[in-house]
Amino acid sequence: MSVLFPKGFLAAGFASGIKESGDLDLSLVAVSGEKPAMAASTFTRNLAAAAPVQVSRSHLEESAGRINAVVLSSGNANAATGAKGITDAELMCSLTASGLGIPPNQVLVCSTGLIGIPMPTEKLKLGIPKLVALLGSSAVNGLSAAKAILTTDTKEKLVAFQGSNFRIGGMAKGAAMLAPNMATMLAVLTTDASVTQDVLKASLTDAVESSFNRLVIDGCTSTNDTVICLSSGEAGEVDREEFRSVLNNACMSLARQMAMDAEGATKFVTVKVVGAASADDADRAARKVAGSQLVQCSFYGADPYWGRLASEIGSSGAEFDLDQLEIRYGDYPVARGGVSVEYDEGALKAYMSKQEIEVVCSLGLGNGNAEIITTDLTPGYIAENMRTS
Amino acid sequence: MSVLFPKGFLAAGFASGIKESGDLDLSLVAVSGEKPAMAASTFTRNLAAAAPVQVSRSHLEESAGRINAVVLSSGNANAATGAKGITDAELMCSLTASGLGIPPNQVLVCSTGLIGIPMPTEKLKLGIPKLVALLGSSAVNGLSAAKAILTTDTKEKLVAFQGSNFRIGGMAKGAAMLAPNMATMLAVLTTDASVTQDVLKASLTDAVESSFNRLVIDGCTSTNDTVICLSSGEAGEVDREEFRSVLNNACMSLARQMAMDAEGATKFVTVKVVGAASADDADRAARKVAGSQLVQCSFYGADPYWGRLASEIGSSGAEFDLDQLEIRYGDYPVARGGVSVEYDEGALKAYMSKQEIEVVCSLGLGNGNAEIITTDLTPGYIAENMRTS
Numbered sequence: 156m157s158v159l160f161p162k163g164f165l166a167a168g169f170a171s172g173i174k175e176s177g178d179l180d181l182s183l184v185a186v187s188g189e190k191p192a193m194a195a196s197t198f199t200r201n202l203a204a205a206a207p208v209q210v211s212r213s214h215l216e217e218s219a220g221r222i223n224a225v226v227l228s229s230g231n232a233n234a235a236t237g238a239k240g241i242t243d244a245e246l247m248c249s250l251t252a253s254g255l256g257i258p259p260n261q262v263l264v265c266s267t268g269l270i271g272i273p274m275p276t277e278k279l280k281l282g283i284p285k286l287v288a289l290l291g292s293s294a295v296n297g298l299s300a301a302k303a304i305l306t307t308d309t310k311e312k313l314v315a316f317q318g319s320n321f322r323i324g325g326m327a328k329g330a331a332m333l334a335p336n337m338a339t340m341l342a343v344l345t346t347d348a349s350v351t352q353d354v355l356k357a358s359l360t361d362a363v364e365s366s367f368n369r370l371v372i373d374g375c376t377s378t379n380d381t382v383i384c385l386s387s388g389e390a391g392e393v394d395r396e397e398f399r400s401v402l403n404n405a406c407m408s409l410a411r412q413m414a415m416d417a418e419g420a421t422k423f424v425t426v427k428v429v430g431a432a433s434a435d436d437a438d439r440a441a442r443k444v445a446g447s448q449l450v451q452c453s454f455y456g457a458d459p460y461w462g463r464l465a466s467e468i469g470s471s472g473a474e475f476d477l478d479q480l481e482i483r484y485g486d487y488p489v490a491r492g493g494v495s496v497e498y499d500e501g502a503l504k505a506y507m508s509k510q511e512i513e514v515v516c517s518l519g520l521g522n523g524n525a526e527i528i529t530t531d532l533t534p535g536y537i538a539e540n541m542r543t544s
Numbered sequence: 545m546s547v548l549f550p551k552g553f554l555a556a557g558f559a560s561g562i563k564e565s566g567d568l569d570l571s572l573v574a575v576s577g578e579k580p581a582m583a584a585s586t587f588t589r590n591l592a593a594a595a596p597v598q599v600s601r602s603h604l605e606e607s608a609g610r611i612n613a614v615v616l617s618s619g620n621a622n623a624a625t626g627a628k629g630i631t632d633a634e635l636m637c638s639l640t641a642s643g644l645g646i647p648p649n650q651v652l653v654c655s656t657g658l659i660g661i662p663m664p665t666e667k668l669k670l671g672i673p674k675l676v677a678l679l680g681s682s683a684v685n686g687l688s689a690a691k692a693i694l695t696t697d698t699k700e701k702l703v704a705f706q707g708s709n710f711r712i713g714g715m716a717k718g719a720a721m722l723a724p725n726m727a728t729m730l731a732v733l734t735t736d737a738s739v740t741q742d743v744l745k746a747s748l749t750d751a752v753e754s755s756f757n758r759l760v761i762d763g764c765t766s767t768n769d770t771v772i773c774l775s776s777g778e779a780g781e782v783d784r785e786e787f788r789s790v791l792n793n794a795c796m797s798l799a800r801q802m803a804m805d806a807e808g809a810t811k812f813v814t815v816k817v818v819g820a821a822s823a824d825d826a827d828r829a830a831r832k833v834a835g836s837q838l839v840q841c842s843f844y845g846a847d848p849y850w851g852r853l854a855s856e857i858g859s860s861g862a863e864f865d866l867d868q869l870e871i872r873y874g875d876y877p878v879a880r881g882g883v884s885v886e887y888d889e890g891a892l893k894a895y896m897s898k899q900e901i902e903v904v905c906s907l908g909l910g911n912g913n914a915e916i917i918t919t920d921l922t923p924g925y926i927a928e929n930m931r932t933s
Contacts, residue, residue: 234855235854237881448921462623468591469591493624541844541845
């Protein structure tokens, strides 16, 4: 049910021709009434932030977070496109706004696709009015909106979570740091919970931190990453903590779907570092292990070569004492006190051949814990990324 | 001519059976006289430093840099091997020392290969006396010593540089940050220049910094990386600056040979960042670009997708203004003022299809420049690294 699961939203998807394939490439999520939604957003920290990111940031500020619609395009990132890029992103908002009869700065905009290529302005001019006309609340509408933001994704990513007296829905594409060929991670979440802007903002920041920001595929941060949450408020007051928790779960579900659909990936891997000297150290070590090409290759080969993990932790910058190190894959310990222990090779191989595996590195130095999600590195990733077309 | 090019050195290689293939796996470089050489060394900064690194560090200190021999093994890294690892590394030194009639702490030791596997002590006990007996000064000796340190390398890496009145020779394996399957970068350089320990140390640090430390393949730092330089002094006094310069060239030649032979690599790429706000910023940006999986994939595909470079620089932590960015591949500008410029696609494709290419990113912010060497990321890398056997 996607972004249409909570009360108060409409959606649409349209094929404007930005994608030469003829696939859906314009997406719209809007409130069904006249009253704008309360909006919160997190954006990429990349200093080469794309035009739509810059424009959305401004609109969010100008409108004090009162937003009626989010318009999204796929196939072209509108990044590294100079002044024309800004004009095109503003155009996407004003075309949407005039269709809906609202001010342009009550519209947010996202794009995903190739970097450094000017947007096909004429296609936007023709396409966006048609997109607005297609707005509706049927299941097909929600699905079309979700399909229209995909690039190298093989399937749409949807969530629908039910709280005790409210709902959260959402759609997403890509993976935060996978930055594929036709880059970027985008997510739009909707809710009918009535929450203050402060609560919405804090809850989203928290949810993004513990979901999308825990995902490390290739260490690349896109120019266009954007997560937006819109609240229609139609379900009335809710329990803050419950809202925060359900939003966390919704974002985590989308993050997992991204990892499962990462380019070329065949495995979903959770890397846990426990017992680090500090939480920061645990995070640093887990990110170094998860982002290591060598480690990711060994996941692909289902190879329990723990020496690589030790080497990555040792060069992560985290406090480290090899003599205290314990490593296990799932329930199979492979190292203790920094040296190999005997294990059942067949059983471990069978475990590592599963689609979803877990690695736990215990540093024995303190109480710092961290968890990062990653995938394996495969020839499929290279095949997808060696050429733009 | 390898390590035997300068006056005053002997070398040998032997197949002890550490490698199941039966290939050469023990290597020895020693001074030909009784007087020890002056030695300087740089070691990995990985906190999981292997036993031979720990032992060599101690010996270098205990002997005040007076070293008669370096014994090296390949096939097993003697890393993450606990107390037994230290005992085995000390054993390699004492066996070598007793063969040569010198104190054990005048021997340095290096190992490269799999991590986390105990050394086959019996093979060392049988092999090292035979290795010592093979010491000689013929071309075959130098070549055998160089072959005996290889792991996934496809060819030996040798240098022989002639100064005005001195010589520098050397051998190496692997790539500093490639950390392949059977990991590690090792290099032994020899010279007959008579230099003080301070000059030797400063020159080596400088040379390593501008060669091996400018090489970024996969961002992995090995547990065993070691570079050693031995000076016999037999050629007498030399010009300090000339010595520094020739040593720089020798290390750069070895670094280039490593990149050319990096696992699965088909291209040798120089990434230059110029006009950064500071030298540190330039270094940071160049390392982020060179180490990016996505960028390395596009090199493999000979794809001039400069948007990826912009995105990597933007997320490198360096000061950045997209509007000032210029990028060229070789002599072909592709972006100026942060947007695409027109170029001859056929000519650019032809350039990017070469084995050796250059990318120059101009940030337009200051005078900070940096240069990093890298390779492309290919299915061959994954095939080599997905399994340890």
